[in-house]
Amino acid sequence: MSNNPYVARLIPQWVRDGAAYQVPDATGMVKLDAMENPYVWPIELREELAARVADCALNRYPDPHALAVRGPLRRWMNIPESLEMLFGNGSDEIIALLISTLIDSGRSVCAPDPSFVMFRVLANQYRVPFHALPLDSERDIDLDVWLQTLAATDPGIIFVPQPNNPTGNVFSKARLARVIEATEALVVIDEAYTAFTDADYVDWALRYPNVVIMRTLSKVGLAGSRFGLLIGDPAWIDQFDKLRLPYNINVLSQVAVQFALEHVDVLESQSAAIREERIRLTEALKARKLVVWPSEANFLIVLMPDGHAQAVFEGLKEQGVLVKCLDGSHPLMANALRVTVGAPAESDALLTAMDQLLGGGR
Numbered sequence: 001m002s003n004n005p006y007v008a009r010l011i012p013q014w015v016r017d018g019a020a021y022q023v024p025d026a027t028g029m030v031k032l033d034a035m036e037n038p039y040v041w042p043i044e045l046r047e048e049l050a051a052r053v054a055d056c057a058l059n060r061y062p063d064p065h066a067l068a069v070r071g072p073l074r075r076w077m078n079i080p081e082s083l084e085m086l087f088g089n090g091s092d093e094i095i096a097l098l099i100s101t102l103i104d105s106g107r108s109v110c111a112p113d114p115s116f117v118m119f120r121v122l123a124n125q126y127r128v129p130f131h132a133l134p135l136d137s138e139r140d141i142d143l144d145v146w147l148q149t150l151a152a153t154d155p156g157i158i159f160v161p162q163p164n165n166p167t168g169n170v171f172s173k174a175r176l177a178r179v180i181e182a183t184e185a186l187v188v189i190d191e192a193y194t195a196f197t198d199a200d201y202v203d204w205a206l207r208y209p210n211v212v213i214m215r216t217l218s219k220v221g222l223a224g225s226r227f228g229l230l231i232g233d234p235a236w237i238d239q240f241d242k243l244r245l246p247y248n249i250n251v252l253s254q255v256a257v258q259f260a261l262e263h264v265d266v267l268e269s270q271s272a273a274i275r276e277e278r279i280r281l282t283e284a285l286k287a288r289k290l291v292v293w294p295s296e297a298n299f300l301i302v303l304m305p306d307g308h309a310q311a312v313f314e315g316l317k318e319q320g321v322l323v324k325c326l327d328g329s330h331p332l333m334a335n336a337l338r339v340t341v342g343a344p345a346e347s348d349a350l351l352t353a354m355d356q357l358l359g360g361g362r
């Protein structure tokens with residue numbers, strides 16, 4: 001029933017005019033579009049996990065507090081005892097939960113622009129105003145504009161990915177500190193890429209009463225388990241926990257995460273391999289006279305010759321390599337492709353396909 005009148009009565013116009021989150025079909029492709037870890041676990045570990053899954057109580061509701069993963073996560077991430085944790089079905093769910101506290105408050109959400117799209121998408125979904133905080137030409141915090149915007153809009157929450165997606169850089173520590181000290185908003189430092197950088201802001205959640213830290217296991221090989229965490233003063237976490245859906249981390253995910261945390265050496269060596277590959281891929285792209293931005297994440301921004309990004313993106317796709325075209329998404333991202341750093345063979349497939357498109361002599 002394509003024009004069911006009951007739908008229009010319930011679903012507001014802005015939803016009917018909108019579109020669902022788009023994920024391109026990547027069947028059979030070299031998948032370098034979503035910052036996933038390309039590596040699977042050794043077969044012995046997968047068999048051991050299968051046995052654990054076979055034993056788990058799918059007939060029961062999961063542990064609402066996922067107690068089994070708390071200690072191991074705290075140890076792995078060096079989270080001090082004085083900070084508490086809240087888990088989400090991916091950090092997306094945590095972002096949604098945080099923004100939901102602003103419904104009817106009249107206060108807004110702020111995030112850098114360009115940045116992770118879910119901040120804006122979820123603010124819009126909850127009808128919470130969103131203000132973009134521009135980056136300067138070095139893609140760093142444009143401090144004067146940020147301070148003016150924050151003074152003028154008095155937001156409730158400021159999300160700051162560190163390093164930022166899609167620009168890949170870590171913002172100036174001094175400027176971020178100035179922002180935190182100048183605002184009464186909650187500043188959520190989003191360390192989704194913590195495995196690929198030496199930057200670590202967990203102690204800022206101790207130092208500043210208006211800072212919490214968000215992390216995820218999505219970029220270290222567990223994207224499919226959908227597990228994110230918020231780390232902060234119990235005064236914050238206790239309140240947010242009241243808004244969390246009761247059984248938001250399912251049994252299978254808890255088993256997988258617990259198992260993975262017993263093998264953090266595997267996660268760490270895979271992330272280390274990606275960091276190594278980031279160097280190799282950067283050099284290989286630069287050797288082709290392409291501009292590559294410095295990155296502390298598991299992706300690279302590569303600038304295509306002026307006006308060619310969309311065509312190269314399409315050409316790569318035809319050759320079975322899926323990346324993300326950011327040209328047109330923001331003036332700072334003109335001519336930019338975002339390429340996930342994967343396994344060496346995936347980089348080689350990308351480079352071969354690029355040589356085809358841009359001319360092997362480059």
Ligand SMILES: *Cc1c(COP(=O)(O)O)cnc(C)c1O
Nearest residue numbers: 090091092116161165192216218
């Ligand atoms: C990938 C990413 C996330 C992860 O979201 P999940 O829902 O945990 O998969 C969060 N923040 C940023 C900036 C990201 O790039």
